[in-house]
Amino acid sequence: MFTFGLMEIELSQAEENYLKAIYSLFVVANKAVSTNKIAEKLETKASSVTDMVKKLSDKNLVNYVKYQGVSLTTEGKEFAIHVIRKHRLWEVFLVRHLGFKWDEVHEVAEQLEHVKSRKLTDGLDAFLDFPRYDPHGDPIPDKEGNFIKRNITVLSALKINEESKIVGVKDSSSAFLKYLDNAEIKLGAEIKVLHKESFDNSMMLLIEGQKISISQQISSNLYVKQND
Amino acid sequence: MFTFGLMEIELSQAEENYLKAIYSLFVVANKAVSTNKIAEKLETKASSVTDMVKKLSDKNLVNYVKYQGVSLTTEGKEFAIHVIRKHRLWEVFLVRHLGFKWDEVHEVAEQLEHVKSRKLTDGLDAFLDFPRYDPHGDPIPDKEGNFIKRNITVLSALKINEESKIVGVKDSSSAFLKYLDNAEIKLGAEIKVLHKESFDNSMMLLIEGQKISISQQISSNLYVKQND
DNA sequence: ATAAATTTTTAGATTTGTCTAAAAAATATT
């Protein structure tokens, strides 16, 4: 339950990007994040990360012990989630109102997420009618920083005959998203696993009545929600 | 007739702000702009301006001769107008769709104007249905950089019994805009000059049927278009 | 338990944009 309380301090774009990176790496690893991983994610050098992490630590936004990785403090997490909120709201706006495709929004949202104005963010949220998911199926934090934690699985983990709905993408690279567009695989599509090929782990699916085969590369990057 | 042609180079926010400042100072002065004036406008020091102006000169965006002031090159002007286009389009968006008042938009537009994406700018323009003026009555350049050059006068210059329409504000400070809101003076209002007080240069006006008196401070900061 | 490999940090440099204080040039005053 975050309240985005003590956010008088203004962070630089670089600082915001670091917090966001640390947040998302922590979510998957579930333990303190290494400087190397952060460097890789932000396409920078580990030495730069060490410097920045020290600065964020001085500002009480991360917990950092030399050689032992980085994690976010409560306040750091609030900031990270707030930036993610802005990023995803802008993505919704771009797709819904400006004719962007879901593979075109990332770079622009990466810039827009750093614009500082409470009124802007909350106004945009209201204008969009408080969307709960972004174009890639990722949940959008509300103004208090709360967001839905869904019970999702990766498609490749489903067993034969299980039915589910596509709700998100793990990889949101332009290449993967374009592949999905081409194959007419959309979020919201109902699917059923017809067959799993043990040789290459490819899957035969029934998507909205259509029978198609997808490689493991694909199935392991699609999130599904199992029908109850 | 600008075509926004050679804009492969990416400018920093600081560079963009300098170009915009030089542009608007040049428009009023109509001659090379001094480093001091630029410093004042950008709330920085003249020595910083000298440094930046040298850099912009190296990039062929400004004409600069030591001790003789600064003017924009064709390319510099293109950039400046493009930033102004973005600034004003965002202002329209904020007022029309996010519930901002005209005195609240400037600071946020100041940030949004630096977001780099052709598709975003042109998409926003289309979404807003190609607005020709921003909330303060300033013309919005189109994607080619062309904009309406209107035949406007300052209200204080009108003579008794002349009729005209309020079309813009010279001062767009929050204080002035709030005063106008309070006095219910809006863009588009039809006015007639009833009387000019020679003692303090105040004016008695008929605005949309209402009789009101305004000081010269006010009348010299309102743009009007005379009825033909 | 040592040695080798990998990861992380430090040291020192660079770029961008800013500042203060001093020098130089331009402008105004006598």
Added chain:
DNA sequence: AATATTTTTTAGACAAATCTAAAAATTTAT
């Protein structure tokens, strides 16, 4: 025309964010 004032530029410093190369710590392999 000489002097005083104002404007503009230069010189040197600093903070932010980055880099490379070297040192230190940790982890892995023998």
